[in-house]
Amino acid sequence: MGLPRLRAAPGLQRRRDRGGGLGLRRREGQRDPRGQEAGAPPAAAGLGRADLGACRLPGAAHRTGGAGPRDRPPAHHAGRHRGPRSAPLRGRDGGGGHDPAARARCRARGRHRPVPARLRQGQQPLVKAVPPAGVFITFEGGEGAGKSTQVARLARHLRERSGREVVSTREPGGSARAEEIREALLAGLAKPYGPFAEALLFTAARIDHLDRLIRPALRRGEIVLCDRFADSTRAYQGAAGGLDARTVRALERVAVGETRPDLTLILDLPPEAGLARARARAGEGAPDRFEAEALGFHARLRAGFRAIAEAEPDRCALIDAAHEPDAVEAEIRAVVEARLPSLFRNATESRHDAA
Ligand SMILES: Nc1ncnc2c1ncn2[C@@H]1O[C@H](COP(=O)(O)OP(=O)(O)O)[C@@H](O)[C@H]1O
Ligand SMILES: Cc1cn([C@H]2C[C@H](O)[C@@H](COP(=O)(O)OP(=O)(O)O)O2)c(=O)[nH]c1=O
Known part of the structure; x- marks a missing residue:
């Protein structure tokens, strides 16, 4: 089926006259979506609020529960640190889960991790701002x-x-x-x-x-x-x-x-x-x-x-x-x-x- 071409840039297209309708749909200051997104890899269909913010996890999103309103902190904080796959990273003894060899490797890694130069000089670590959940x-x-x-x-x-x-x-x-x-x-x-x-x-x-x-x-x-x-x-x-x-x-x-x-x-x-x-x-x-x-x-x-x-x-x-x-x-x-x-x-x- 042939799709007719649009006559104007769709991001700026005016709807049919709706008397108080949306009119120009793009918010002020927003760039042309084609320019803005050009070349950007399309997000995976499964990525949702769980991939918001500075820290990302690959794979499925981690939003849990039903479809109720999410008037709560970003879901990735809740999901990220739970579940069996992240359990080995949470051990009080420095990690490794129940495998003694793995625990030892984790402890060793912890002992020998070099202190970043900026911390040695008494500077604050750089913290990447996490936006609120959309x-x-x-x-x-x-x-x-x-x-x-x-x-x-x-x-x-x-x-x-x-x-x-x-x-x-x-x-x-x-x-x-x-x-x-x-x-x-x-x-x-x-x-x-x-x-x-x-x-x-x-x-x-x-x-x-x-x-x-x-x-x-x-x-x-x-x-x-x-x-x-x-x-x-x-x-x-x-x-x-x-x-x-x-x-x-x-x-x-x-x-x-x-x-x-x-x-x-x-x-x-x-x-x-x-x-x-x-x-x-x-x-x-x-x-x-x-x-x-x-x-x-x-x-x-x-x-x-x-x-x-x-x-x-x-x-x-x-x-x-x-x-x-x-x-x-x-x-x-x-x-x-x-x-x-x-x-x-x-x-x-x-x-x-x-x-
Ligand atoms: N509460 C309302 N009572 C009477 N007319 C309305 C009301 N809300 C919208 N309209 C008018 O009805 C028409 C359809 O409204 P619109 O917002 O375009 O509906 P939709 O987007 O749901 O199709 C428009 O002409 C609009 O001005
Ligand atoms: C999003 C969507 C819209 N539609 C229909 C509903 C509307 O008739 C039309 C969109 O036209 P539109 O003019 O945006 O709707 P409205 O007249 O209510 O403001 O497409 C579907 O049939 N399936 C869909 O998934």
Whole structure:
């Protein structure tokens, strides 16, 4: 299938007019993702918050537990020093585990390790600063639920209140290649191939987006707000499109790995209301591939999103999107402050420290 080329640099592409939507998605001062990431080796799909910061472990990430909000210290601190493979390095007798010969070798290494010159001269060791764990927040829901509007509002609020960099992005899209795939998908080019092929393309776009934009930003300790993510594949291609849940989960595991959202805000709205908003937004423009689906599709979609919220209450919050934008914004702020209090606590502390 031939993918149409984009006319503008996708990182700077303006969305369709959304009246308060994301507009230019790239945060201020951010370099062109193609320039920024050019030549950089793509991150392994499994690398998540565990590979944040100065110290890295090869292989699988070390985030443990379920998909709940991670309002806690970086997971790599928890995972790194646990587990059988690191046990030999932790022995009180200087290492070596239960093997006496290995223990002796460790002791010997410890005795003869030369003291770095700078320490001998009484200088402090150089400590590499470890950024705070990045925070990944996704927005989900049906057409016209108000996601773009609320991403922009929350980004503004977090920039003012958290003292951290905030990156707003979207799916499908968010990176140059993913934006090309988006064009093809929303034009309906993959529709004749069925929901599995479409899910593969959404997944391909997601892999590039994660590697090029999301994971690097999280590694820098930034807050990433993403308008749609993997739950959209579950709901659109799965619940509404009929692709079986095991296939959807398998694709998600491969693409997302450990980079699961800390918090997912699911904007819930009857599909008739959402489609009316989307139509008003589009004006005379033709509906895209999914907006054009029958009402039954959108009803299954809503049920799919509600089921996700019910199945994963620690990660997800269902937001009543039928209210006025200000009321929806207030509900979202309340959820973010309750679930991710450290975002605001850290800013208060640093302001306090600076005073
Ligand atoms: N709470 C709301 N009530 C009424 N209209 C809204 C609300 N939130 C957004 N809108 C409007 O509805 C349209 C769709 O909103 P948008 O944020 O683009 O939704 P989505 O990104 O979920 O498709 C836009 O024209 C927007 O201005
Ligand atoms: C991320 C994703 C989006 N989609 C669909 C949902 C939307 O109809 C479309 C993205 O269009 P977009 O205009 O970004 O969504 P919205 O109109 O809600 O603001 O792609 C999927 O079907 N699967 C996915 O995995």
